[in-house]
Amino acid sequence: MAPNDSAETTGEATSTVVGRRKAARYIVPVAVAGVAAATIGLVPALASSGDPDLPEITAQQLVEKIAASDEEQLSGTLKISTDLGIPSLGGLAGSFVPGAQGGGGASSAAPETKLMELASGTHTLRVAVDGPDRQRLSILGEGSEYSVVHNGDDVWAHDSGSNQVYHARSEGADGKAGKHAAPEGVPATPGELAEEALAAAGDTTSVTVDGTAQVAGRDAYQLLIKPKQSGSTIGSVRIAVDASTGVPLKFTLAPSSGGKAAIDAGFTKVDFRKPAASSFSFTPPKGAEVTEADELSAGAAKNGMDEKARKDVAALGEDFKGLDVIGEGWNAVAEVELPGGAGLPAEGSGDMPAQAQQFLDALGDKVTGDFGSGTVFRTRLVNALMTDDGKVYVGAVTKDALVKAADAAE
Template sequence: MAPNDSAETNGEATGTVVGRRKAARYIVPFAVAGVAAATIGLVPALADSGDPELPDITAQELVEKIAASDEEQLSGTVKVSTDLGIPSFGGLAGSFAPGGGAGSGESGAAPEAKLMELASGTHTLRVAADGPDRQRLSILGEGSEYSLVHNGDDVWGYDSESNEVYHARSDGRAGGKAGKHEAPEGVPATPRQLAEEALAAADDTTSVTVDGTAQVAGRDAYKLLIKPKQSGSTIGSVTVAVDASTGLPLKFTLAPSGGGKAAVDAGFTEVDFAKPAASSFTFTPPKGAKVTEADEMRAEAEKKGAQGKARKDLGALEGFQGLNVIGEGWNAVAEIEIPGGAGMPAQGSGDMPAQAQQFLDALGDKVTGDFGSGTVFKTRLVNALMTDDGKVYVGAVTEDALVKAADTAK
């Protein structure tokens, strides 16, 4: 059993994995919960199955082991489950994806829409990788499957349920080049990607320790425990099970400070480090499938005005680029001023039908402070305060911490 050896998360302790920590520390809540989120309690079948005896290792050494992991070939099955306390996106995901929705020219097989489905519920993924230019990720459904295949310069998305195909070139025009291992860059969907997001955002407000050992997917692993030193965060801890041999993160678990089941958990149930078959990365559109080229999709969106609307929306968001960050580390809160200063309609103002006002009041908590008054909207991890004068404060912090941040800004 490895000792509970701790390490302060300075630059020496975290090594190359956290080289981006200064830029990322302010987005800890969003990186590990969203996802970005992106961002996944695992079913009981993934519970640790024993505590193997392994050589002692320090937290610094374990973080460096993750950074040095260079497994370029693997295949396996990943179970992903997300419980953020928000409704399941399901088929609605495409409506919120960039350019998505009816009449936008969006393809039902475009990855922006399909990968959003990982933001809620439980999913089974099959992954395969053979170097930086060949990856495959498949989301298995009930009688259907969505596959995202990167092979050289080509990125293919295929939804078997709708028999739709999306195709892009990975030369920057669309789709982007896939990140290391299993998914396109910017789409954290595997334990490694989630772990790197968390470690990249660590700073001196974070405690990193070795918390024993476990066995995941039949492999011996160390458990790296990442916790905020501050009070007020909705994130209780992040646990990463790290393969003792390769340094590859095998399982990622995010526990909310309020207790209950894990909010985000992703882990391998099977993993193999042998070279996958070349056929894993070949794709030919099935007969009769509707194929949408990324360039054509963009042109169609422009034709129907969706692109113009998106540009208009982006123009309105330009003011967000200078957003103010209050606090640091796990307690960082982003202050955003809504363009035009439009806040929630005041109760009894007549600006909103009574039934609609009651519905909004039921979703959020009315709060007051030195900043004035507003409404707090909650999930299990990320909370947001919208003030009546048109400002938004958002972070992975408690309601009290949001109010305090708004008072400080005032």
């Protein structure tokens, strides 16, 4: 019978568990850092019908089990669904990658572009891992497949739809192999997402063991993370942890507003045996267009993009007045002053076309407070208040919490 063991984090007593990252961020989830746990208690709870009957474990012990997990070999299939209430980023991602526009020569197979697609929609992935130097991640599409393969000093990426290939040299263990490190992307596995959530846990967080479950045919404990504060857009984070290995098998983030999960990532099949060596071999298919990472950098520099980017960043740094954080924990709100101190054009000012004004009005809500007036732009998790005098307040908090933070900043 699984207990509902609780460990509510406090600022008075902490026990820090530090794990070691074993491979690329977007593939292997093994390290967990920065989790404080104290005041551990036992509250018996019955497992739901059909759930596995596992030995009792405290939240502190389960967090330590995740951090101590040393599984460096696995393969499997997982499904990840993301619903943040924003449009799909698939067609937009390339616009934000250096070299993707203006003759920079970016390849559609470049991981920095393709992995951003995981930030919205539902995707099926296959993963294979054999230590820190060999990993493979594939995104399965309808009649197509996108794969990133890291094998020793080489990183290959292939988009079967366009038959484009991207190649980079990865920095080896001695730091001398090549200047291009294996690319990082959005967290893609349950463990990677769990690491992010646990690292953020503090004295505003409740961490409990909430029963058991079966995930991908394996027995698992369920770790439940919830904010103690009100006003957060995050309702809870649930992590299914493999009872045997300590590897997170499923990650679910539920918004406080209810409805379907904002992020739901879990293995449907998983195998902790050593993957076949052929999983990490790659040869560009016949007729494929191969782009070298060095060529992209050279192309961008030739077109003056690197210099322009440096000037833009320098100018941005001069214009921003700094970033302050209001509040703490789950209710933390970042305050930024826009360059030039100007907000959105006032309604009826004539500075914005009527259709554009209607579009912005449909996306945002007009608000007022001690700070003045502004517009709140909302997603299911992250909201932003842009004031009429050129300040922006951003956080995973409700509209009312944003207004309260803006008032407190005045």
